[in-house]
Amino acid sequence: MTDDLSAVFSLVSMAVLFGSALGYAAVKFATDDDPIADQVDALLPQTQCGQCGHPGCRPYAEAVANDEDEINKCIPGGEDTIHAMADLLGKDFIPLDAEESDVVDVPMVAYIREDECIGCTKCIQACPMDAILGAAKQMHTVIVDECTGCDLCVEPCPVDCIDIIPEKVTHTTWAWPQPDGVGITPGQLIPVRNIA
Amino acid sequence: MSRQIWDIPGGIHPAQNKIQSLQTEITRADIPAELVIPTQQHIGAPAKPCVEVGDKVLKGQVIAEGNGFVSLPVHAPTSGEVIAIESRPIQHPSQIDGVCIVLKPDSNDTWGARHPIDNYQSLERNDVIDAIRNAGIAGMGGAGFPSAIKLGIKPGTKIEQLILNSVECEPYITADDKLIQERADEIIAGLEIMQWLVNPQETLIGIEDNKPDAIAAFKKATANNNIEVVVVPTKYPSGGEKQLIYMLTGKEVSSGGLPSDVGVICQNTGTAYAINRAIHHGEPLVSRITTVTGDAVKHKGNYEVLLGTPVDALLAQAGADMSAASRLIMGGPMMGFSIHDASVPVVKVTNCLLAPTTEEIPVPAQEQACIRCGSCAQVCPAGLLPQQLYWFSKSNELEKAEHFNLADCIECGACSFVCPSNIPLVQYFRFGKGQIRKHKSETIKADHARERFEFRQARLEKEEREKEQKRKARAEAAAKKQAAKKAAALANPPSDASGSPTTPGTDDVADTASNATKLKSAWASATKRWKDAEKALTIAEKNGSDQLEAFQKKVDQLKAKAEKTKALYEDAKTSAASTSPSSPSASPSPAVAPVSNDPMVQLKQASADNFKAWKDAQKKTQEAEANSADNLEALREEEATLKAKSDASKAAMKEARAKEKEAMQAKKATEDPTKQLKLDAAIARTKAKKALKALNSLDDDHASHAALKAAYEKALATADNADAALKAAEEA
Numbered sequence: 001m002t003d004d005l006s007a008v009f010s011l012v013s014m015a016v017l018f019g020s021a022l023g024y025a026a027v028k029f030a031t032d033d034d035p036i037a038d039q040v041d042a043l044l045p046q047t048q049c050g051q052c053g054h055p056g057c058r059p060y061a062e063a064v065a066n067d068e069d070e071i072n073k074c075i076p077g078g079e080d081t082i083h084a085m086a087d088l089l090g091k092d093f094i095p096l097d098a099e100e101s102d103v104v105d106v107p108m109v110a111y112i113r114e115d116e117c118i119g120c121t122k123c124i125q126a127c128p129m130d131a132i133l134g135a136a137k138q139m140h141t142v143i144v145d146e147c148t149g150c151d152l153c154v155e156p157c158p159v160d161c162i163d164i165i166p167e168k169v170t171h172t173t174w175a176w177p178q179p180d181g182v183g184i185t186p187g188q189l190i191p192v193r194n195i196a
Numbered sequence: 197m198s199r200q201i202w203d204i205p206g207g208i209h210p211a212q213n214k215i216q217s218l219q220t221e222i223t224r225a226d227i228p229a230e231l232v233i234p235t236q237q238h239i240g241a242p243a244k245p246c247v248e249v250g251d252k253v254l255k256g257q258v259i260a261e262g263n264g265f266v267s268l269p270v271h272a273p274t275s276g277e278v279i280a281i282e283s284r285p286i287q288h289p290s291q292i293d294g295v296c297i298v299l300k301p302d303s304n305d306t307w308g309a310r311h312p313i314d315n316y317q318s319l320e321r322n323d324v325i326d327a328i329r330n331a332g333i334a335g336m337g338g339a340g341f342p343s344a345i346k347l348g349i350k351p352g353t354k355i356e357q358l359i360l361n362s363v364e365c366e367p368y369i370t371a372d373d374k375l376i377q378e379r380a381d382e383i384i385a386g387l388e389i390m391q392w393l394v395n396p397q398e399t400l401i402g403i404e405d406n407k408p409d410a411i412a413a414f415k416k417a418t419a420n421n422n423i424e425v426v427v428v429p430t431k432y433p434s435g436g437e438k439q440l441i442y443m444l445t446g447k448e449v450s451s452g453g454l455p456s457d458v459g460v461i462c463q464n465t466g467t468a469y470a471i472n473r474a475i476h477h478g479e480p481l482v483s484r485i486t487t488v489t490g491d492a493v494k495h496k497g498n499y500e501v502l503l504g505t506p507v508d509a510l511l512a513q514a515g516a517d518m519s520a521a522s523r524l525i526m527g528g529p530m531m532g533f534s535i536h537d538a539s540v541p542v543v544k545v546t547n548c549l550l551a552p553t554t555e556e557i558p559v560p561a562q563e564q565a566c567i568r569c570g571s572c573a574q575v576c577p578a579g580l581l582p583q584q585l586y587w588f589s590k591s592n593e594l595e596k597a598e599h600f601n602l603a604d605c606i607e608c609g610a611c612s613f614v615c616p617s618n619i620p621l622v623q624y625f626r627f628g629k630g631q632i633r634k635h636k637s638e639t640i641k642a643d644h645a646r647e648r649f650e651f652r653q654a655r656l657e658k659e660e661r662e663k664e665q666k667r668k669a670r671a672e673a674a675a676k677k678q679a680a681k682k683a684a685a686l687a688n689p690p691s692d693a694s695g696s697p698t699t700p701g702t703d704d705v706a707d708t709a710s711n712a713t714k715l716k717s718a719w720a721s722a723t724k725r726w727k728d729a730e731k732a733l734t735i736a737e738k739n740g741s742d743q744l745e746a747f748q749k750k751v752d753q754l755k756a757k758a759e760k761t762k763a764l765y766e767d768a769k770t771s772a773a774s775t776s777p778s779s780p781s782a783s784p785s786p787a788v789a790p791v792s793n794d795p796m797v798q799l800k801q802a803s804a805d806n807f808k809a810w811k812d813a814q815k816k817t818q819e820a821e822a823n824s825a826d827n828l829e830a831l832r833e834e835e836a837t838l839k840a841k842s843d844a845s846k847a848a849m850k851e852a853r854a855k856e857k858e859a860m861q862a863k864k865a866t867e868d869p870t871k872q873l874k875l876d877a878a879i880a881r882t883k884a885k886k887a888l889k890a891l892n893s894l895d896d897d898h899a900s901h902a903a904l905k906a907a908y909e910k911a912l913a914t915a916d917n918a919d920a921a922l923k924a925a926e927e928a
Binding site for chain 1: 626
């Protein structure tokens with residue numbers, strides 16, 4: 001009988017001890033931000049384009065983290081991002097929710113045809129990255145390094161002088177292409193046969 | 197030789213094919229018709245052109261300056277004229293054009309000012325390193341890393357071994373071999389400069405045993421100093437920096453680390469030679485030894501080529517038959533790349549040009565499936581698992597590839613060489629490395645974009661807040677202004693506002709007053725309902741209704757309500773009276789008694805009150821007369837006093853009115869004299885018109901005709917006078 005009591009007592013005291021420890025930790029180490037939203041946000045390409053229907057990447061990350069939206073809405077991120085989000089959230093992969101023509105594989109940047117620009121500043125206000133430089137009645141131009149190619153400046157332009165073009169490949173951004181694979185003669189390879 | 201040689205893992209023994217290009221001495225290449233000098237011939241930022249089109253330059257003159265720490269200047273390889281600075285095809289596997297300075301040689305090859313340093317030991321080490329940097333010397337083994345950065349060791353770093361890499365393990369290439377055979381003393385002189393710069397415990401020269409002549413030359417040149425020549429067995433790729441360091445010292449450079457981390461500095465043979473030329477002769481790096489070989493080339497051998505010489509010019513001099521060549525390779529057959537355009541120039545890192553025939557190097561065979569034989573893992577000098585890396589790179593599993601140390605791959609090509617399935621493994625690894633790099637730069641860019649976006653959001657919010665605050669402040673100011681205006685208007689109301697029922701004063705008072713009125717009507721209606729209910733109760737009592745209690749309750753409720761509203765009304769009334777500063781002694785009955793600050797209005801009120809009091813008194817007196825009351829006399833007396841009072845107040849009012857009118861006229865006159873005159877003239881003319889009308893309506897013989905006529909004439913004269921006065925005033 002005393003054994004039973006001591007068992008009950010020890011279990012209860014342990015429950016109280018751990019419960020209070022956990023409760024204390026929950027208050028003491030509570031995070032303000034949603035850690036899952038943070039992780040999802042880190043996977044997104046941060047183009048802030050709004051093509052997912054959310055005003056920026058962070059709101060979409062929060063929607064995905066709270067299970068309010070699907071993981072296949074990020075068009076600039078493409079399938080890689082969907083795979084990454086599926087892995088992170090333990091969901092199944094679903095194909096990208098976009099028209100075939102909307103999907104671009106190469107990084108894009110905005111380009112202002114400067115001689116046509118009337119200096120209305122509308123694109124400057126639309127740019128989520130502050131990547132357009134200019135002033136009223138002055139020609140505007142895109143800071144290429146800051147541009148994410150989000151498309152948001154194209155719509156407001158009253159004279160349609162903004163193009164979204166593929167980012168120029170330089171010696172530093174160029175990367176070797178993937179070999180064509182089995183059954184095909186490799187392109188740039190230089191094989192050496194031991195002919196001596 | 198007692199020195200221990202550590203053996204690297206893996207490695208291959210491809211056909212050497214070096215003998216072909218060793219048959220002749222180093223030949224000086226002709227100065228071509230045009231030199232194309234890329235601004236980027238090294239690892240790091242491209243140099244910035246500092247000459248303009250049309251400038252005449254001398255050999256060795258700086259034509260592009262280094263742009264940052266990891267960058268190097270570029271010098272004119274010969275004297276001539278700058279004819280263009282533009283994009284040209286350059287030595288890059290991407291086949292993307294790069295900025296080049298195009299020089300038209302004047303064929304004099306005139307050197308500019310050269311500043312040899314005779315006694316470098318007397319200088320500061322940093323000055324010598326700067327001299328090496330300013331000479332534009334990059335690692336000439338193939339990577340092109342600025343040598344000055346390698347030699348500028350961090351203070352406190354102890355260098356144990358300085359290694360001269362003379363291994364030259366790649367097939368076909370003999371540039372270093374030939375250079376050693378012919379100019380070993382100069383190479384050793386360059387090595388001695390480096391020795392003095394980094395102060396190593398020992399200085400080693402690593403060289404493969406397939407170069408007996410070069411070994412002999414080095415042995416001879418190092419007979420009288422403390423430099424040791426270490427001969428290593430021939431094996432590809434023992435010339436890799438990390439591999440050679442391991443072979444000579446047993447030290448392994450950690451993944452991602454630098455040789456200086458383990459106390460070793462390794463430099464190329466060509467670099468040592470270039471340093472010697474720069475310090476002892478004051479000559480910047482403007483030429484290099486390049487092996488031109490391959491079965492399509494007639495005069496195989498080593499050429500001392502000016503940097504910027506187009507490959508086709510060099511090949512033409514060497515008698516290459518490009519129709520026989522299967523391709524054109526820059527660099528060795530293992531690590532080089534095919535060039536797409538024969539106008540690509542020779543640069544600082546071009547150690548070999550290979551134009552093989554199809555028999556020599558056939559078109560690559562078709563890629564087959566990996567059979568997991570493991571041969572690649574056996575030959576990998578970096579100890580990696582190429583087959584695993586291949587799968588990961590192929591399926592884009594970059595994280596796994598990174599985990600299997602893809603970054604440590606030196607791209608030597610040994611794995612591709614042994615692969616029985618002809619898989620272009622190196623190409624897969626280059627692809628994988630590129631994707632990882634791209635991914636990293638994308639992540640960096642995304643983080644940067646996030647930061648910018650969040651900053652912008654914060655800024656917009658701040659702006660919005662500031663705007664809101666400003667708007668509020670403005671609204672407050674406007675409200676204040678409005679209130680002040682209203683107060684001013686109420687303090688000086690127009691004279692006809694005396695009939696206004698609202699109590700003049702502040703809004704609060706008006707509010708309280710109107711509130712009191714509301715409460716009064718509420719009290720009245722509540723009282724009425726209570727009375728009605730009471731009546732209904734009485735009727736119900738009479739009829740003996742069974743709902744008597746309910747009626748009673750209702751009556752009580754209504755009574756309470758009526759009392760409450762009455763109390764509220766009384767409260768409001770007193771508060772209205774106390775808050776109204778202009779009417780502390782407001783008339784008792786209506787709470788909203790019209791009281792005004794205007795003296796005219798007050799006078800009017802007083803006169804009306806007095807008049808009423810007199811009339812009341814008169815009535816009372818009359819009643820009393822009718823009833824023949826006793827106090828008739830007293831009443832009469834009172835009536836008389838009141839009448840006098842009323843008359844007095846009436847007179848006062850009249851006087852005040854007259855005064856006001858006068859004042860108004862005076863004001864008008866001072867405001868605009870012409871206006872007053874105009875008015876006078878108009879009045880006079882109207883009077884004259886009236887008089888004329890009256891005159892016309894009468895017969896001539898009427899009695900008053902003469903009088904009227906006189907009046908008309910008088911009025912007309914007045915009108916004329918007024919007109920004249922107006923004119924005079926206007927002129928004035």
